[in-house]
Amino acid sequence: xxxxxxxxxxxxxxAVDRTQVLPLSYGWNAVWMxxxxxxxxxxxxxxxxxxxxAESDPFVIDQIAVASEAENPKRFVTNPANTTPQVxxxxxxxxxxxxxxxxxxxxxxxxxxxxVVPRSGTVQNxxxxxxxxxxxxxxxxxxxxxxxxxxxVGFGIEGGVxxxxxxxxxxxxxxxxxxxxxxxxxxxxxxxxxxxxxxxxAGQAYWISLPFQLPDTRYAGPIGIDFNGALLGRLDFGxxxxxxxxxxxxxxGNLLPVSTAELTLTRRNQGAAANVxxxxxxxxxxxxxxxxxxxxxxxxxxxxxxxxxxWRSTTTGPxxxxxxxxxxxxxxxxxxxxxxxxxxxxxxxxxxxxxxVRVGSxxxxxxxxxxxxxxxxxxxxxxxxxxxxxxxxxxxxxAIDQVTSLTATNGQPVxxxxxxASIRILIHVGTNGVPxxxxxxxxxxxxxxxxxxxxxxxxxxxxxxxPFFEGIEERGGKKVGVRFESAFFDxxxxxxxxxxxxxxxxxxxxxxxxxxxxxxxTNLFDFLAARLSRPxxxxxxxxxxxxxxxxxxxxxxxRTPADAPLFLDPFHRSNxxxxxxxxxxxxxxxxxxxxxxSLDNQPFQGELTGTYEETISGLATADxxxxxxxxxxxxxxxxxxx
Numbered sequence: 061x062x063x064x065x066x067x068x069x070x071x072x073x074x075a076v077d078r079t080q081v082l083p084l085s086y087g088w089n090a091v092w093m094x095x096x097x098x099x100x101x102x103x104x105x106x107x108x109x110x111x112x113x114a115e116s117d118p119f120v121i122d123q124i125a126v127a128s129e130a131e132n133p134k135r136f137v138t139n140p141a142n143t144t145p146q147v148x149x150x151x152x153x154x155x156x157x158x159x160x161x162x163x164x165x166x167x168x169x170x171x172x173x174x175x176v177v178p179r180s181g182t183v184q185n186x187x188x189x190x191x192x193x194x195x196x197x198x199x200x201x202x203x204x205x206x207x208x209x210x211x212x213v214g215f216g217i218e219g220g221v222x223x224x225x226x227x228x229x230x231x232x233x234x235x236x237x238x239x240x241x242x243x244x245x246x247x248x249x250x251x252x253x254x255x256x257x258x259x260x261x262a263g264q265a266y267w268i269s270l271p272f273q274l275p276d277t278r279y280a281g282p283i284g285i286d287f288n289g290a291l292l293g294r295l296d297f298g299x300x301x302x303x304x305x306x307x308x309x310x311x312x313g314n315l316l317p318v319s320t321a322e323l324t325l326t327r328r329n330q331g332a333a334a335n336v337x338x339x340x341x342x343x344x345x346x347x348x349x350x351x352x353x354x355x356x357x358x359x360x361x362x363x364x365x366x367x368x369x370x371w372r373s374t375t376t377g378p379x380x381x382x383x384x385x386x387x388x389x390x391x392x393x394x395x396x397x398x399x400x401x402x403x404x405x406x407x408x409x410x411x412x413x414x415x416x417v418r419v420g421s422x423x424x425x426x427x428x429x430x431x432x433x434x435x436x437x438x439x440x441x442x443x444x445x446x447x448x449x450x451x452x453x454x455x456x457x458x459a460i461d462q463v464t465s466l467t468a469t470n471g472q473p474v475x476x477x478x479x480x481a482s483i484r485i486l487i488h489v490g491t492n493g494v495p496x497x498x499x500x501x502x503x504x505x506x507x508x509x510x511x512x513x514x515x516x517x518x519x520x521x522x523x524x525x526x527p528f529f530e531g532i533e534e535r536g537g538k539k540v541g542v543r544f545e546s547a548f549f550d551x552x553x554x555x556x557x558x559x560x561x562x563x564x565x566x567x568x569x570x571x572x573x574x575x576x577x578x579x580x581x582t583n584l585f586d587f588l589a590a591r592l593s594r595p596x597x598x599x600x601x602x603x604x605x606x607x608x609x610x611x612x613x614x615x616x617x618x619r620t621p622a623d624a625p626l627f628l629d630p631f632h633r634s635n636x637x638x639x640x641x642x643x644x645x646x647x648x649x650x651x652x653x654x655x656x657x658s659l660d661n662q663p664f665q666g667e668l669t670g671t672y673e674e675t676i677s678g679l680a681t682a683d684x685x686x687x688x689x690x691x692x693x694x695x696x697x698x699x700x701x702x
Contacts, residue, residue, distance in 0.1 A: 076344070076412040078427065079195045082263045084176050086119065087185030087246035090265040091172050092214020094427070095196030107164040108152055110194055111174055118179055119189040124152040125173040126164050127212065127514065167697070169201055171212040171265035173244070186247025197666065198412055198427040199293030202285070210242075210267045217262040219422020224256035226281055226424060227268070242267040281424045283339055283387060283417045284326040291542065292693055294410075295321055297399040297432040298457070306360065306371050306398060318360065318398030319432065320371075325395065327387040338386040341428070344412040355402060357409045357432060362396040371398065399432055408433045408667060408691070433669075433691055449493025449613045450664060451699045453501065453519055455544055456485045456692030458672045463686040474685050484546040485657075485672075485690070487618060488519070488605070491699050495618040497606040497626075499551050503696060504529040504541040517698050521604040525702045544695065550634035551603040552627040555584040559601035567595075581624055588629040589650035598631060605701065615661035617670060619654075626653035628678075636679075651678035657690060668692040 080094050097105040107124045127149060152164045166172075176189045183189075203213045215226065223241060242251040243258075243266055251267060260266075289296045297319040305315035325339055343359070360373040361382050384395050403409065410431045416423040460481045462474050486498040498521070505515040507530040518529055520541065531539035557565060565579050568587045588595075606626065610618040620626060628635050628651040637648030655674035662669070669691045676684045 076198070076410055076429070077195050078198045078344070078412065079193050080263065082192045082194060083261075084119070084174070084189045084192055085185075085246040086176050086178065086183045086187050086189045088173060088175050088244060088249045089246055090212075090244035091174055092263055092265040093166065093169050093172060093194060093196075094201070094214070094216055094263075095194060095198055096168055097166055097194060097196035104165050104167045105196075107166045107172060108154075110166045111172070111192065113192065117190060119176050120154075120179050121174045122154045122177050123175040124164060125149050127171070169199070171214060176246075184247075185249070186245070198429055200285075200290060200295070200426055200428050201293065202290075202426070210269045212265050212267055214263065214265040215260060216425035216427070217260050217422060218416070218425055219420070221260050221420050221422040221424060222257050223254055223260055225419040225422075226260050227270070228256070228282070240269045281417050282327060282419060284328070285339075285415060285417075285426060286324045286326070287322060289321075292695065294429040294431050295323075295397075295413075297321055297430070304371060304398060306362065306373055316400055318362075318400050320362065320396060320398050322397070323384070323395045324392055325384065325387050326392040327389050338418055339384040340381050340416045340418070341384055342381040342414050342416065344414055357402065357411055357430070358400050359411070359413075359430060360398040360400070362398045371396070373398065399430070401432060408669070449489065449611060450668070450694065451489045451491055451493065451612075452697040453498075453503075453544070453695045454487045454489065454612075454668070454692045455695050456487070456668075456690050458483045458485055458688050458690045460672075460686050460688035462688065464682070464684045466680060466682075466684075474687065480688075483548040485549060485692075486544055486546050487608075487612070487657075487692070488701060489612040489699075493611050493613065495608045495610055495612045497549060497551070497608055497618075497620075498546075498604070499549050500543065500545040500604075501701075502526065502541040502543050503532060505532050506530075517696060518702055519696065519698050519700070520702045522702065529702075549626070550628075550632075551606050552581060553584065553629055553632060554601040554603050555579050555581055560584075560599050561597045564595060564597040564599075581627060585627040585629050585650065588631060591630070592647060594631045594646060600633065602633070610657075612659075614659055614664050614668065617656065617658040619656040622654075626655075627651075628653070649678045651676065653677075666693075 078095055082091050082093075084091075093110070097110045099105050099109070107126065108121075111121045111124060113120050150164050177183075178189075203211060203215075217226075227241075241254045243254050243264065244250075245252050254266070287295055304318050304320050306318055308316040362371045363374050364370070365372050385393065387393055401409075408431060410429055413428040413430055415426040415428050417426075460483065461477050463477055465473055465475045486501060487495045488498055488501070489495050500521075502520040503517060504520050504526070505517050507515065507528075515530070517532070520526055520529060526541070529541070531541045533540055533542055554560070555565075560579075568579050568583055569575065569577070571587055572583055574583065588598075607621070607624070608618040609621050610616055612618065628648075630647040630650055631638065632648070632651075635648035635651065638646070653674060653676050655672065657670060657672050659668050659670040669689070671687065672690045673685065673687045
């Protein structure tokens with residue numbers, strides 16, 4: 061599945077959780093968990109906590125199996141009841157023996173094999189046992205297929221949807237000789253083939269293989285859904301108040317500022333079923349236990365005003381269902397929405413919507429969290445109060461709203477800006493919780509000659525490593541990686557002996573009287589800052605990561621070390637005063653950038669917020685300071701950089 065992470069509101073508004081009901085039978089069940097459970101303190105729940113039963117239930121779950129992230133799981137578990145875990149699978153038991161797994165994390169939606177046994181007595185396997193309710197965070201999900209390889213996946217389903225309804229448009233065809241989809245039979249503990257008219261059951265996981273010719277490896281159902289932010293699992297309207305103005309649907313004659321976003325609906329030619337009945341979007345209202353107001357973040361369906369460069373609202377009010385229309389085979393259509401903010405603090409808000417692609421006598425259902433941030437003040441964070449750091453790849457948006465005034469006569473004060481400038485920042489955190497700054501990274505996956513070997517995601521920094529991995533998105537018939545980049549944070553020049561010529565390093569040692577001491581960042585920077593022309597032996601080699609200080613947890617943050625700010629030497633490729641083809645601008649001014657990113661001391665529930673301050677030396681006679689608010693989301697939980 062796509063790695064999907066939500067950013068959730070901080071008090072006074074909590075995120076909208078959803079409860080999934082799983083039907084279980086006695087014996088082994090392949091279940092599909094659509095939500096991400098979490099403990100009350102926000103920590104990741106374990107599978108045995110998630111699948112725990114109440115004392116009043118007549119059944120218990122005594123074994124849980126899940127595909128290992130660190131291993132390459134076999135294509136099937138031909139006998140899940142085997143007490144010895146097969147290669148690539150983790151097996152939890154209520155009473156683990158020596159060397160057996162006693163803890164399995166349930167940190168994202170996915171498939172689990174669970175064995176249900178009676179609390180007392182004996183019951184025939186395959187007999188319905190009851191239901192289990194699981195509550196957790198929601199996200200927009202769609203399968204990520206391995207072409208001509210089996211994937212263990214499940215779907216949100218309502219009513220009567222067959223496998224032909226679900227996968228016919230994706231090129232799936234059943235075959236008695238070469239089955240392409242399997243379900244786990246609790247009565248026998250074996251995987252059995254399914255046919256095109258068999259119903260797809262919500263909460264169940266299936267082994268499914270789609271054809272090699274499939275052009276889009278993330279396609280499921282007759283209608284494909286895409287939007288900016290689908291990779292993160294949410295429809296994000298960003299920070300307010302919004303640049304587009306529409307006529308206020310509630311009256312008053314004034315224009316209402318809204319932020320806009322767009323959904324793209326696509327229908328393929330292949331297997332285009334005649335029973336597709338269109339797409340709807342529905343608001344899932346909060347429960348009484350949740351404090352968010354239904355009218356706090358109204359969503360509007362937008363349409364163009366004929367003959368004008370303006371938008372108008374077509375529907376209003378919370379709790380409505382929008383008919384997004386039908387899509388002709390082989391075509392796409394875009395649906396625009398506007399969002400208004402009816403709160404004054406800076407805390408983010410989240411509402412839960414659901415998209416339904418109606419097929420057959422039912423629908424394929426996708427959760428769609430809709431999120432937005434306010435525009436109020438944000439307090440500084442303090443020292444981290446939790447030892448639980450948050451590893452992975454983080455991408456954030458810094459909204460600059462204060463900057464040093466160069467025209468004021470009272471000492472260059474830091475004043476509010478006339479408008480807000482947004483910049484992107486990429487930070488990676490390892491298992492030690494220490495952050496590093498990145499300027500670019502490529503999200504790819506491992507490759508293997510064996511089609512039964514499961515791919516695992518990797519983060520690639522070095523271009524020399526790209527040939528050893530494969531992409532995760534399909535473009536023009538080829539798999540490509542997903543690239544994340546921040547042009548605003550180009551990293552300093554690499555001074556290591558492996559990157560620079562020995563004669564240059566020797567000249568630096570002699571010029572700066574270093575003796576035999578190794579050259580460090582400040583040595584190279586000071587040496588180049590004193591030159592009027594570029595040294596001919598200077599190589600264009602730059603760091604792919606820059607170490608920061610701090611602890612990546614709520615109340616913590618990151619900052620450039622005092623002795624290692626971001627150095628832009630006079631010949632740096634990003635030095636703003638340098639022009640590579642202008643003889644009078646061969647060398648720029650030496651520039652130092654030092655920043656502090658302070659995270660708010662709020663429990664982590666999907667998003668980190670905080671404040672940012674940077675001091676730049678070298679752009680003007682006086683140091684320039686600018687400040688702003690930052691919000692960060694985790695793109696991936698991969699801890700290693702390649």
